[in-house]
Amino acid sequence: xxxxxxxxxxxxxxxxxxxxxxxxxxxxxxxxxxxxxxxxxxxxxxxxxxxxxxxxxxxxxxxxxxxxxxxxxxxxxxxxxxxxxxxxxxxxxxxxxxxxxxxxxxxxxxxxxxxxxxxxxxxxxxxxxxxxxxxxxx
Amino acid sequence: xxxxxxxxxxxxxxxxxxxxxxxxxxxxxxxxxxxxxxxxxxxxxxxxxxxxxxxxxxxxxxxxxxxxxxxxxxxxxxxxxxxxxxxxxxxxxxxxxxxxxxxxxxxxxxxxxxxxxxxxxxxxxxxxxxxxxxxxxxxxxxxxxxxxxxxxxxxxxxxxxxxxxxxxxxxxxxxxxxxxxxxxxxxxxxxxxxxxxxxxxxxxxxxxxxxxxxxxxxxxxxxxxxxxxxxxxxxxxxxxxxxxxxxxxxxxxxxxxxxxxxxxxxxxxxxxxxxxxxxxxxxxxxxxxxxxxxxxxxxxxxx
Numbered sequence: 373x374x375x376x377x378x379x380x381x382x383x384x385x386x387x388x389x390x391x392x393x394x395x396x397x398x399x400x401x402x403x404x405x406x407x408x409x410x411x412x413x414x415x416x417x418x419x420x421x422x423x424x425x426x427x428x429x430x431x432x433x434x435x436x437x438x439x440x441x442x443x444x445x446x447x448x449x450x451x452x453x454x455x456x457x458x459x460x461x462x463x464x465x466x467x468x469x470x471x472x473x474x475x476x477x478x479x480x481x482x483x484x485x486x487x488x489x490x491x492x493x494x495x496x497x498x499x500x501x502x503x504x505x506x507x508x509x510x
Numbered sequence: 511x512x513x514x515x516x517x518x519x520x521x522x523x524x525x526x527x528x529x530x531x532x533x534x535x536x537x538x539x540x541x542x543x544x545x546x547x548x549x550x551x552x553x554x555x556x557x558x559x560x561x562x563x564x565x566x567x568x569x570x571x572x573x574x575x576x577x578x579x580x581x582x583x584x585x586x587x588x589x590x591x592x593x594x595x596x597x598x599x600x601x602x603x604x605x606x607x608x609x610x611x612x613x614x615x616x617x618x619x620x621x622x623x624x625x626x627x628x629x630x631x632x633x634x635x636x637x638x639x640x641x642x643x644x645x646x647x648x649x650x651x652x653x654x655x656x657x658x659x660x661x662x663x664x665x666x667x668x669x670x671x672x673x674x675x676x677x678x679x680x681x682x683x684x685x686x687x688x689x690x691x692x693x694x695x696x697x698x699x700x701x702x703x704x705x706x707x708x709x710x711x712x713x714x715x716x717x718x719x720x721x722x723x724x725x726x727x728x729x730x731x732x733x734x735x736x737x738x739x740x741x742x743x744x745x746x747x748x749x750x751x752x753x754x755x756x757x758x759x760x761x762x763x764x765x766x767x768x769x770x771x772x773x774x775x776x777x778x779x780x781x782x783x784x785x786x787x788x789x790x791x792x793x794x795x796x797x798x799x800x801x802x803x804x805x806x807x808x809x810x811x812x813x
Contacts, residue, residue, distance in 0.1 A: 396534070400532055400534075417541055417543070418538070418541060418543045421537050421538075421540065421541045421543070422534070422537055424530075425530055425531070425532050425536075425537045426532060428527060428529060428530050428532075429529070429530070429532040434529075436532055439532060439533070441534065444618065444619040445615045445616065445617060445618055445619070447615055447616060449552060449553055449554075451553070458553050458554050460547070460554065460614055460615050461615070462611070462612060462615045462618045462619060463534060463535075464619065464621065465533060465534055465535065468531070468532060468533055470529070470532075478529060479529045479531075482531050482532070482533035482536060483624070484621070485533060485534070485535045486610060486611060486612065486618075486619070486620075486621045487535050487567075487612055488567065488612035488613070488614035488615050488618075489534075489538070489545075490545035490554030492554075504543075504556070505538075505543065506538045506541075506543025506544055506545050506556070507535065507538045507539070507543065507544055507545065508544075508545050508546070508547065508554060508567065508612070508614040509544045509545070509546060509558075509567055510546040510547070510558070510565055510567065
């Protein structure tokens with residue numbers, strides 16, 4: 373994790389969020405949830421769901437192609453004195469193809485997406501953790 | 511099984527659990543992880559409240575690189591987009607690449623918008639960029655000329671109700687679509703009821719509110735209050751109307767729905783609400799014993 377991403381500040385949170393999406397991109401593309409799990413509260417509903425989505429797609433020899441995530445815009449809405457902070461993020465995800473262990477197509481592909489998400493992160497101990505995340509619909 | 515447990519490889523789901531999308535957008539939708547931006551604080555909130563979540567979260571802009579004679583017109587990406595003439599002796603059109611980005615972030619990156627049926631969006635005009643701008647300039651006016659149906663104002667009970675109890679009101683206004691031709695292009699318009707102002711006829715009003723109201727079962731008339739009910743305090747005949755503010759979108763030749771910057775307000779013709787009062791009395795006889803007893807059928811109605 374970049375040093376700045378450990379800082380309890382607006383710039384620190386912005387770096388952390390960029391890093392967090394990169395770890396989920398890595399998890400999506402490889403099935404390795406290690407780095408992502410360290411930065412996420414997986415006891416929350418959204419945390420658990422994102423974790424399960426990766427696990428289900430890498431069990432029984434399954435794998436995926438594509439799904440890289442990038443975040444062209446990260447807008448931290450810093451509020452002084454609060455432990456939990458919010459941000460708006462533009463999330464681009466490439467299209468995804470699914471395969472079973474024998475190389476056959478596992479399920480219908482997912483098209484590429486261009487969306488806005490909200491992230492809530494809490495500073496615990498000496499690092500950030502994402503405590504909620506979802507789509508901005510209005 | 512025992513070996514797996516010893517390694518600690520126990521995922522939190524059953525062996526035969528069905529596949530899911532690994533797409534981040536799909537996962538969020540599956541668990542209904544949705545936020546709106548609080549209009550006062552600007553902070554994302556999970557309290558969706560009364561925000562109409564059917565509003566389009568995207569903004570769009572046209573890219574003219576594939577227009578005939580344009581910079582990219584001979585590139586493969588453009589050559590595969592066909593805009594055949596729409597009339598036997600007409601001209602070929604120019605493909606427009608529509609781009610989209612979410613509205614919620616500032617300076618977003620735009621990516622290609624995919625037409626629903628895969629056919630490219632086209633413009634049939636010698637000056638495609640100008641025709642799009644010209645349509646944008648006049649579209650609010652065209653929108654306001656559409657024969658949009660304002661719906662009816664309904665009341666329960668109707669036409670007679672009682673003072674002192676909640677009379678339930680609701681509107682039958684619905685979303686409507688229209689297909690017209692503007693400057694030679696096929697335009698698809700939608701008109702959506704967004705806000706309503708209820709005028710009850712006794713000098714009071716409700717709104718503007720997005721609440722369209724809804725019909726109540728008869729058993730709840732005059733006892734159940736709704737967001738759109740009104741209690742009259744005096745007997746009389748009241749002309750009630752509702753004014754509905756319609757918002758709209760327009761799409762050009764199979765393109766994305768673009769917002770129309772303005773509204774059309776329509777008011778329904780007046781419907782007269784007759785407000786009576788109830789009277790209560792203790793009576794000594796039943797109507798069988800004495801058909802002329804107060805309140806029996808065939809006797810004078812109370813006003």
